[in-house]
Amino acid sequence: MARKVAVVGTGQTRHGKRQDVSYPEMIREAVVAALEDAGLGWEHIDAVVCGSMPPPMEGTNAPHLWWADAMGAGGKPLLRVATCGTTGISIAHAAYYHVASGLFDVVLAVGAEKQYEGESQGTMTTVGEPFFQRQFVAGAPGVFAYQCNEYAHRYHLDEERVRAAAAEIAVRNHVDALDNPFAHLRQRITVEDVLRSRVLAYPIRLLDCCPASDGACAVIFAAGEVAPRITRTPAWVAGVGYAGEEHWVGDSDKVWWQSARQAALQAYRMAGITDPLEQLDVAELYNPFSFQELIFYELFGFCGPGEGCRLVEEGVVRRGGKLPCDPSGGVLCTNPIGATGLIRVAEAAMQVTGKAGAHQVEGARTALAHAIGGTQQINGVMILTSLD
Amino acid sequence: MEPRILKDTIALPYQWALGPVNTRFFQEFKERRIFGTRCPKCGRVLVPARAFCARCFVPLDEWVQVRDEGTIKTWTYVAYSYVGQPMQPPYVSALIQLDGADTAIPHLVAGFDLSNLEEVRARIRVGTRVRAVWREDTEGTILDIRYFEPV
Amino acid sequence: MPGKVAVVSWAQTEYREAHDATIREMVFRVAREALDRAGLTREELGTVITASSDYWQGISCSNEYYLDAAGGYLKSGAKAEEDGALAFMYAFMRVASGHFDTALVVAVTKGSEIPPLATLTHLYSEPFFQRPMGIDDVNAAAMQARLYMERYGATPEQFARVVVKNLGNARRNPLAFRKATLTVEEVLRSPVVADPLREPDVAPGADGACAVLLAGEETAKRLTDRPVWVRGVGWSVSSYYLGDRDLLDGSLPDAARRAYRMAGITDPRAEIRVAELCEAYSFQELLWCEQLGFCGPGEGARLLEEGVTAPDGDLPVNPSGGVLAGNPYCARGLVRIAEAAAQVAGRAGEHQVEGVRTALAHSYHGLAGQLHSVVILGR
Ligand SMILES: [Zn+2]
Numbered sequence A: 001m002a003r004k005v006a007v008v009g010t011g012q013t014r015h016g017k018r019q020d021v022s023y024p025e026m027i028r029e030a031v032v033a034a035l036e037d038a039g040l041g042w043e044h045i046d047a048v049v050c051g052s053m054p055p056p057m058e059g060t061n062a063p064h065l066w067w068a069d070a071m072g073a074g075g076k077p078l079l080r081v082a083t084c085g086t087t088g089i090s091i092a093h094a095a096y097y098h099v100a101s102g103l104f105d106v107v108l109a110v111g112a113e114k115q116y117e118g119e120s121q122g123t124m125t126t127v128g129e130p131f132f133q134r135q136f137v138a139g140a141p142g143v144f145a146y147q148c149n150e151y152a153h154r155y156h157l158d159e160e161r162v163r164a165a166a167a168e169i170a171v172r173n174h175v176d177a178l179d180n181p182f183a184h185l186r187q188r189i190t191v192e193d194v195l196r197s198r199v200l201a202y203p204i205r206l207l208d209c210c211p212a213s214d215g216a217c218a219v220i221f222a223a224g225e226v227a228p229r230i231t232r233t234p235a236w237v238a239g240v241g242y243a244g245e246e247h248w249v250g251d252s253d254k255v256w257w258q259s260a261r262q263a264a265l266q267a268y269r270m271a272g273i274t275d276p277l278e279q280l281d282v283a284e285l286y287n288p289f290s291f292q293e294l295i296f297y298e299l300f301g302f303c304g305p306g307e308g309c310r311l312v313e314e315g316v317v318r319r320g321g322k323l324p325c326d327p328s329g330g331v332l333c334t335n336p337i338g339a340t341g342l343i344r345v346a347e348a349a350m351q352v353t354g355k356a357g358a359h360q361v362e363g364a365r366t367a368l369a370h371a372i373g374g375t376q377q378i379n380g381v382m383i384l385t386s387l388d
Numbered sequence B: 001m002e003p004r005i006l007k008d009t010i011a012l013p014y015q016w017a018l019g020p021v022n023t024r025f026f027q028e029f030k031e032r033r034i035f036g037t038r039c040p041k042c043g044r045v046l047v048p049a050r051a052f053c054a055r056c057f058v059p060l061d062e063w064v065q066v067r068d069e070g071t072i073k074t075w076t077y078v079a080y081s082y083v084g085q086p087m088q089p090p091y092v093s094a095l096i097q098l099d100g101a102d103t104a105i106p107h108l109v110a111g112f113d114l115s116n117l118e119e120v121r122a123r124i125r126v127g128t129r130v131r132a133v134w135r136e137d138t139e140g141t142i143l144d145i146r147y148f149e150p151v
Numbered sequence C: 001m002p003g004k005v006a007v008v009s010w011a012q013t014e015y016r017e018a019h020d021a022t023i024r025e026m027v028f029r030v031a032r033e034a035l036d037r038a039g040l041t042r043e044e045l046g047t048v049i050t051a052s053s054d055y056w057q058g059i060s061c062s063n064e065y066y067l068d069a070a071g072g073y074l075k076s077g078a079k080a081e082e083d084g085a086l087a088f089m090y091a092f093m094r095v096a097s098g099h100f101d102t103a104l105v106v107a108v109t110k111g112s113e114i115p116p117l118a119t120l121t122h123l124y125s126e127p128f129f130q131r132p133m134g135i136d137d138v139n140a141a142a143m144q145a146r147l148y149m150e151r152y153g154a155t156p157e158q159f160a161r162v163v164v165k166n167l168g169n170a171r172r173n174p175l176a177f178r179k180a181t182l183t184v185e186e187v188l189r190s191p192v193v194a195d196p197l198r199e200p201d202v203a204p205g206a207d208g209a210c211a212v213l214l215a216g217e218e219t220a221k222r223l224t225d226r227p228v229w230v231r232g233v234g235w236s237v238s239s240y241y242l243g244d245r246d247l248l249d250g251s252l253p254d255a256a257r258r259a260y261r262m263a264g265i266t267d268p269r270a271e272i273r274v275a276e277l278c279e280a281y282s283f284q285e286l287l288w289c290e291q292l293g294f295c296g297p298g299e300g301a302r303l304l305e306e307g308v309t310a311p312d313g314d315l316p317v318n319p320s321g322g323v324l325a326g327n328p329y330c331a332r333g334l335v336r337i338a339e340a341a342a343q344v345a346g347r348a349g350e351h352q353v354e355g356v357r358t359a360l361a362h363s364y365h366g367l368a369g370q371l372h373s374v375v376i377l378g379r
Helices: A023-038 A063-067 A087-100 A120-125 A139-154 A159-177 A191-196 A258-271 A290-299 A308-313 A337-352 B019-030 B117-123 C023-038 C084-096 C117-122 C137-152 C156-170 C184-188 C217-223 C252-263 C282-291 C300-305 C329-345
Strands: A005-012 A047-051 A078-080 A106-114 A199-201 A214-223 A235-244 A282-284 A366-373 A378-385 B034-038 B062-066 B069-078 B091-098 B104-109 B129-134 B145-150 C005-012 C047-052 C076-081 C102-110 C192-194 C207-216 C228-237 C274-276 C358-365 C371-378
Touching: A005 A023, A005 A087, A005 A337, A023 A063, A023 A106, A023 A214, A047 A063, A047 A087, A063 A078, A078 C076, A078 C084, A078 C228, A087 A106, A087 A214, A087 A235, A087 A337, A087 A366, A087 A378, A087 C076, A087 C084, A106 A337, A120 A139, A139 A159, A139 A199, A139 A290, A139 B069, A139 B091, A159 A191, A159 A290, A159 A308, A199 B069, A214 A337, A235 A258, A235 A337, A235 C076, A258 A290, A258 A366, A258 A378, A282 A337, A290 A308, A337 A366, A337 A378, B019 B034, B069 B104, B069 B117, C005 C023, C005 C084, C005 C217, C005 C329, C023 C102, C023 C207, C047 C084, C047 C329, C076 C084, C084 C102, C084 C207, C084 C228, C084 C329, C084 C358, C084 C371, C102 C329, C117 C137, C137 C192, C137 C282, C156 C184, C156 C282, C156 C300, C207 C217, C207 C329, C228 C252, C228 C329, C252 C282, C252 C358, C252 C371, C274 C329, C282 C300, C329 C358, C329 C371
Parallel strands: A047 A078, A047 A106, A282 A366, B104 B145, C047 C076, C047 C102, C274 C358
Antiparallel strands: A005 A214, A005 A235, A106 A214, A235 A378, A366 A378, B034 B062, B069 B091, B069 B129, B091 B104, B129 B145, C005 C207, C005 C228, C102 C207, C228 C371, C358 C371
16 A cells, blocks of 8 residues: 655745746745745755756756755755656656655655746757757647647547637636736637637647746645644645657657556546546646647546537536636646646645635545646646545 | 846757668668668557667567658648747648658648648648658758658 | 665666767667566566756757657656666655556766767856856866865875776776776876866766666566665755855765665665765765765775775775766766666676675766765665
């Protein structure tokens, strides 16, 4: 029987353009907030895990070395994990295994990014190897636009219908972000605004696309024995899943995307989830591009293949619906990439412990957090629950 | 005080070895021949040719020539630009499954007016047949194919 | 309490100035070999943890380039950055948690394809204070060496003796890159890189990959007749700015204390039979020996001069030749662990130390040794 682990505190910076602070100062903000939320001092942290996107994005190699003091890591074990877009959830996974292994009782997880300090799309283009793929992979929008076009074709979906559903997701995320004090984009938009915004990489338009954000997130994980002494509202880690596939973007199916399926199924199996639509109360999906969310509904079993649009049209996935998705406003409104997956975990924990404030989903008990990365290559999932 | 910003540019040299498999692939490519390698276990022809099958975890050494024609598996019309972008937008980036291959490669689709998205949408879709347009003076890089054009 | 975990197999490439193969091909080779040696199929493998780094590869999200080559197709996994020894720590935790039965750890760097170590570690320096001063790994180590000389009276001759020993040891390691029969005088006549460090005092960049397979107790016993148990692990980081720390009193004692406590080691000099240390600069072997508690502060050179750390001594250090014999940067820490495991299993070949029951592997990265790790392996 594996050791139980819970999230006992979360902290986020205000996300957006954060040229008012240096990288370590920004990280400090999130860490202090998480410690305050958990009611813990620096001395209570046994080990630290951190991560961000590729170091060339901000121009400092092995940035964890620079961040160490801001995270209070001095004299403690520190591990940097970095797995592209899934980095944030990989940080959460690593912190989870630190505790689950029995080596540590309380572990601080930190994810951060300062996209305004470098060229993120230029850096992400270099995720492609230099011989065959780099020339053609146009940053993140180019890669994920592939997936969106293939999706509509696969299920013979009317392109206008898919575009409308995706636009509806964009609008919903923007509305939800207004209730999240940490969110980067905070503006009311309409479906018409989305459909009229300029094309970045067809079918992705400007308002279908996440912003580039600066921001940090910190989450504290604690062992089952100590968590109840730290907080009256632990968010238990019920499921963990992760899977990657080939480097070659054209080697595997990205519509019935096996790494996403496997990551979810691993987490569901561990959490005892057989009917996700019934058993999950909230999902924080990784949706840097509105269209992708439709695919995740299907891959995660919220509906059948090709049925994603219906969930949007029937209001199942909006606040007040059966399974609200991204009540935080999602990645679509806030994307400090190295923190983004960890923000999903933090938001999921906040939801199941009733700490989500204005964007709280009433009565949420079990929530799914998710992240993707690589050139459509990897997926990670974590499930949190307040049910003991 | 107004917070300040320090600006700098970092440019670093890299020199990646192609390795024996890529070297052979591009030697053939220079002669306008495209090769994959067939996996003895799963039977798939993986293009470009490679040293192992990641699923079956076995070395590959059966080289199989595939055609320079194929089918668009998916595509996008890239209209945005950024620092470090290898291509000048607008352009069509696509995953193309060559005849005889079980995998798709990313490349460009062009050879017609790319200035208008709606016209591009009218010309290509998932499933459109395309064929390679080779450079006159091939050099042994993936850009020896200038682009694929609709058949 | 963590579950029992053992190293069951490992594989290394040769370390060379340049390998013809791509990183993907090198990774596949060692991953496949480590699995084959244990008789484990890729399907049976539990999880894959790798180590590499983006600046050190010129391909961003460096692990996405080779995770399938490491056996990771549709498997849970992650990348620990910079140091393969930390990937080992993470893999250890995954198996110790009981969630995975086996974990493959792979680390890789091709020094031949990337800018020099000084260039890339110059970027370890943040842009405001250390970077404009030209601080990098080599000159930070040189400052550390100077302080070591001033405080304890250590001498360049002693540093040269480390070079002579380790490059001599490397002659018995078929995988080593730099091997030589040198004299102290020859080392001292070599060109200065950053005073007091001369060319042979600085580990040469190399291409290389290493894989280590871990397994939980029952599986380990099934996969090998000689499981090498992970008895202790510890790692620790110190302050970032060089001026904020005592360069001779960093985080290594803390990392060692953690590993020793877990392994129940109270007298490391007596209880550890062989050590593989990350001496990226010759003098660091002396300093690390002190910080690992093999001797008192300033006594590292005496240990060397008395022959304690020689291959036939009481506590041989770097019988493989160590990092001075080849520095495949992100892989160097995992190589130390593989070498230590080989010693415990009695499979180190020509450079086997007699009667090894307990071995120590050490690694670090960061200027002047900011983040250290220690692993204790035993029968
Ligand atoms: Zn195969």
